[in-house]
Amino acid sequence: MEIIEVPIEEEVKQSYIDYAMSVIVGRAIPDVRDGLKPVQRRILYAMHEMGLTPEKPFKKSARVVGEVLGKFHPHGDQAVYDALVRMAQDFSMRYPLVIGQGNYGSVDGDPPAQMRYTEAKLSKIAVEMLEDIEKETVDFIPNFDESLTEPTVLPSKFPNLLCNGTAGIAVGLATSIPPHNLREVGKALIELAKNPNLTTGDLLQIVKGPDFPTGGVIENAKELIDIYETGRGIVQVKAKAHVEKVPGGKEQIVVSEIPYQVNKAELIKKIADNVRSGRLKEISDIRDESDKDGVRIVIELKREAKGEKVLKKLFKYTQLRKGFPVNLVVLINGEPKLVGIKELLREFLKHRLDVILRRTLFFLTKAQDRLHVVQGLLIALNSLDEVIDGIRKSKDVAEARDMLQARFGLTERQAQAVLDLRLHRLTSLERDKLRQEEAELLQKIEYYKKVIGSEEERIKIFIEETESLVKKYGDPRRTYIEGVEEEIEEGSLVVAILENGKVTPIENMPEGEAPVVDILDVPFTEGLFLVSNKGRVYWLAGSQALQGSKVNFKESEEYIVGAFIREQFADRLLLATRNGMIKKIPLVEFEYKAQGMKIIKLSDDDEVVSISQSIDKSDILLFTKRGKVARFSVREIPAVTAGTKGAQGIKVEENDEVVGTRIVKEEEPFLIVVTSDGKVKRIYQQEISVRNRGVKGINVIGSARERLVDILPIKDELEVLITTKLGKAFYDRIKVDEVPLSKRDRLEKERWRLEEDDEIRRIVIKSERKSYEESEDSDKT
Structure with missing residues (x-):
């Protein structure tokens, strides 16, 4: 056995770099194309393989977790379940990718029920991310034990990275991408596809800013262009609150939306602590009247208190105002990179154009293969008596196949198709159907070749698909942007x-x-x-x-x-x-x-x-x-x-x-x-x-x-x-x-x-x- 001596500093340095890259690529940082981390991608793909589509019945979350662990992700079951839960929470994801049934936690910080009690299936928008995955649109690699294959990325018609955002801490770097509105992101992608020279300022005329699932109000609109240009900054978000008059001449503050990722129960506790300490002495009572229709926190004020002044103090001393850190770090070609919003949109556009190209190549191959068979059948049917006579005289299938190839110039595949032909396909009506199919296939092949040879055609398809997606799933903006305080x-x-x-x-x-x-x-x-x-x-x-x-x-x-x-x-x-x-x-x-x-x-x-x-x-x-x-x-x-x-x-x-x-x-x-x-x-x-x-x-x-x-x-x-x-x-x-x-x-x-x-x-x-x-x-x- 040969022993190679290596200085310990070099070994530690190289091992640490390998470990860091493993965490960056394999756990914490999303791929710019589908906006998913490996565990999320594996969950969605496993559910797709299980047939857990929106119209099908739910399956136990434990069944999904077991499938993911056993086939694609040999790590802790709790990590997989936590990722599944987050994709189902409508207060965490702007467009949830999983439909959950059962207790999936709450905005108050309540934990979800154990995976044996909850159930899950894919949402409609997640199905859009997986569409065409069987059509050779993305690369597959062997799973951990090389018994199966898994996708390196999803086709992802839905621009998940910007619409749902993400957060992750790796070794030496972190990512924090806020969610956005699908209507705005879709329109920005379409405009960028039409005009690649758009600036960040142009794009921000369309994508107004983050759109959090919990709503709220963004205060620092003037700073957004710098944040989206550099990929770094802080978005200041405050609760949506107003002052109401109540009988007796008093006022009360009603909070109807809270900043993203703020724990409502902890927020109320913090307000109460400030009241006890004397910092918010104008408050006489706090009630949480939230229900299935939304958040409603009622803050009653003493008779002499002015609601707007108290509200300002609440914004100052509690999480009714919170800064959301933006750090647009993503994996591009397997390497972490800090980018601006234009590059995020451009990389997604490149991915979708590549998916459309690969899908069209797949369709072309299938159409050419079928045309080859159809043309062989038509050749045989045009000399039907001679074909039948030749087959009758052959001693076995192999001799019949060789006879068809030699006498009629058919390929082995065409000859086999003729031998597989059922008797009812010999009618004149069936022959007309084959001729019609041949004409349709030739037309499709011409179109596929046109798409493959023209990026302009692929962009046209991308625009049509994006417009359709936005029409189906687009919704009004939830987070209001003030401009300046x-x-x-x-x-x-x-x-x-x-x-x-x-x-x-x-x-x-x-x-x-x-x-x-x-x-x-x-x-x-x-x-x-x-x-x-x-x-x-x-x-x-x-x-x-x-x-x-x-x-x-x-x-x-x-x-x-x-x-x-x-x-x-x-x-x-x-x-x-x-x-x-x-x-x-x-x-x-x-x-x-x-x-x-x-x-x-x-x-x-x-x-x-x-x-x-x-x-x-x-x-x-x-x-x-x-x-x-x-x-x-x-x-x-x-x-x-x-x-x-x-x-x-x-x-x-x-x-x-x-x-x-x-x-x-x-x-x-x-x-x-x-x-x-x-x-x-x-x-x-x-x-x-x-x-x-x-x-x-x-x-x-x-x-x-x-x-x-x-x-x-x-x-x-x-x-x-x-x-x-x-x-x-x-x-x-x-x-x-x-x-x-x-x-x-x-x-x-x-x-x-x-x-x-x-x-x-x-x-x-x-x-x-x-x-x-x-x-x-x-x-x-």
Whole structure:
């Protein structure tokens, strides 16, 4: 045996480097292509091999862990289970890769149940990561005992690295990548594919910043470009919180979202410790009212305490504000590297283009192989009698095969296919099918060769696949980005209120998410009341509007039909229901409740469709889908308390329903009648005479086929926002002289051309947005 002497320093140095690289590559740092560490990749692949797809039944987590340990990952079972659990936690993963059943832990830090009690299967988005893995799209290597093979990377149509983020500590380096929004990442990838010269600044116009599963508010937007350029920095995240007024003149702070990876139970304990120490002496009580609908921490304040000042102290002394470290370290070609966001996106794009190329080569090989067989069969069928005679005279299969090759010029594979041909395939119909298949295969082969030879074609496929992925799984941003830390004691913000309960700054209004119900200028120091179709009114603080908050609905199939600012509104609110009921409610009845309060008693088949200001010197129009309109004085409507039903406003005929209301003032001489298919006409408001409440109404549309969607009172011009059933939104300025004057029974003329199967859902009059105090028609009685 030969003994080689090596200086101990060199041996220790080399061994340590080997160990460090083993930890970096084999455990802690994700691959830039699929964003997975080896244990995560092995879990997903093992579940794929087990057939644990979303539509299949769950299997015990212990079964999955055993499969992973026995085949791919010979390490501790707890490490594998911990990785499985994290991929199923919706408060850890922005887009969970595993669907878990059972106790998988909580945001309070509660541990998951043992693996023998929980069950798991792949999520739909994880299936997208594994799609095409059997089509030679990625390399496979032997597993630890060389009895099986495992993938070195997943095809990963889903950009997992940026969308789900990751964290890991290796030897001498660490990685920390925040999660992002799929819609934004997908759009950035598409734009980068179209234009590789985009800068980090260009990309940050699309990817606004991290999008954490737990929401929150990012404060340091101005620093994001430097963070994403260098790959390092701190993202400052604070909780989404607002101040509510409570009876007795006191205030309370409500926290509805906490920073990512903050333990809620520990957060509450820390606040309580600060109260006991005297640092937060303004707080009188803390309650955790969180439920399945989300986080709700209520912090009650003493009578003299000011909510906004206490909130600032909470941000300063507790984890209601937390810095998330960004360190974009990933494995590129098996080596760790610190990169910026552009390189992360570019490397994923390269991976997907390579997957598309390899998949196309696979398809080409399969198509060429099948074409070879089909052409052999057609040759044989064209000389069918001679083939049958030759086979009959052969003494065995081998001689028959040799005969076919020699006499008809077939290859061995083609000759075998002819011998395997069943008798029913000899019909003329089957022969036509083979000719058709040959033509289709030739067409496919031509296309595959085109894709293989053109990167432009592969980019086109990548864009189509990414757009489809985003359409299927994309969702609205959860984390709001402030820009810079702002003082919110003064000022206001113009916000859009969406049907789905979201209130967002007008410049951040999402495309195609939900129809816009209203556009309001909300003062930060006041609040916003939102009325739902179920007759419930919710309240949001002005600061919540700044942060892009969303109502937590209490009932199924609930949505917002109207919104108003109490301090800028009339003393009373008018509600109209689908069945023709009208109700006037004094605003003193309303409470500042984020969880909502019932303000009208509805019958089982009824719901609220519209709200209006109550202005006594004006008339109200109550109109139905089939074009019936009742006009009567607002004074006719009795003011009643929140718990009652209201009064009959219009008699609704069979197969009809109320769709809206409008207040008509003397200074607005005309009405614009709008139908759902984008047609309009202008009539004098006197065309609709004032009558008593509770009548059937008079018709204002010219055809029984039309459907009335709105009636717009107008003097000179209106600026309107129109939203449609298919999620389109567009502005228009209607000048009174542009719409020809007509009679109420005449046909409407097209103004807005809509797509097929689309129709107008809502119209918001932007020019109405002024405070109630500016109106002369005050209802102060």
